[in-house]
Amino acid sequence: MRALAFLNPPDHTRLRRLVAKAFTPRVVEGLKARVEGLVGESIDRALDAGEAELMGELAVALPVTVIAELLGVPVADRERFGAWSAAMARASDPAFLLPPEAVERAASARREFNAYFRELAEQRRWKPGEDLLSELVAVSDRGDVLSEGELLVTLTLLLIAGHETTTDLIGNGVLAFLRNPSSTRC
Template structure:
């Protein structure tokens, strides 16, 4: 891997503390990477990790990158992804180029597409989903009480967000089981290319093609017979119509982002609470702490750990001169534990007065689904702490093998 990326920092980066690619990979892949992040941050807020590549660990520097300005995404606005652009199950634009999701675009294309999709995540829409989320959480409580021991990930953290986003889109109940497999395959390919194990990119491309084929057919049905769902609204356009390629890529994004982030928020949060049972008990006694608990979880063990950007114009960051074209990897998990921003950052504390964190990003790319993820997280934490006060870990959880999306594969719990 070091031979592929290079040990030093080449053209495009000024004087910088250098870190071998193997060292960086070892730290970000660690099950508990935060100690390694702290060691790197003690050396510099911005470190070079390859030819024309830097990693950002300091909160202030990370926030500057995420806010945009001289940092954004590489051009062109559409790129070829895995697969053959001639494949009918790969979304393309009018010129036959494979379409990218709007989160990987710069203005004005990003602005237009985000505005269209943003209509689905208004406060009114999110609030309208609350009763359904509460119902699903209640069903989980009944299952765990009856079974005494369950996997919280498989029984709640994974199916809850999938069900919510599927119902929002208008996906038939019988088809929703496939969403988890597609989403999981695509999420595993969300890491930078140098972190991907063999075969992961190919599996993600296959899942994406299946997903696109499915939604192309469902969108065609909605054009003929619209319903009261998000898919019908996106198909109709209501002033700004998406091309078919834009529609299909956006639906893929909504599935993966709307599912994986919330799943990891719930899993990481419940693990932190159950490892700190006094705080779990405190939350059960005082539901008013739930908002702060969710924000502390997002800071303490962020569901999204890495955010890639590209330098769009020559600039300075953390005392390092960066030229246009330099790749920047923001280590969100490291920034959210910067001791200059937070007192005793490695301590989990649901009473912490967290004024801000970077778990959902900053600027124009701030997570569109953040209100929905927060709502689901608050209901899960509040209801479990209140209704299952004796809940405890029933074994060692298993971490997922992804890095960008940090979460759990299993979380065994039992009613005490």
């Protein structure tokens, strides 16, 4: 299965239409207050401690938490979720740059991720929640639905793209601000 980003029409169009039906304005708007709350909590912890490790305590933790909540991943499973993301994202580097153990960690993470989400998706089919996974499992367009493979590839894309890009954006944004504080307008 190839991810949405690597497909051409008509496959890309079909998959994008199905996924877009699950990403409703209601779902996206519902994230805003939660993200602001999570950032506020992180800032409060840093202020209480008198310091913070930006990348670990905010830039890595925030996207994993938001994506996990968006997909309806139980709190108890979120640590594994973050580890899977890191291992699978590392495998997006060119293969000749990766040591064999990184390739194996990525393959193992993908197997565990897929097995986990197969089970969670099955639970959502029978008992839907208020989460994106439930929406993706239930979405249809004139009888067309996401296959299991399409669902798993889409979830992998959401995890890696949403986690890694947001982590990098937060880190690079803060670095740019620290290097040029007078050039940033708030």
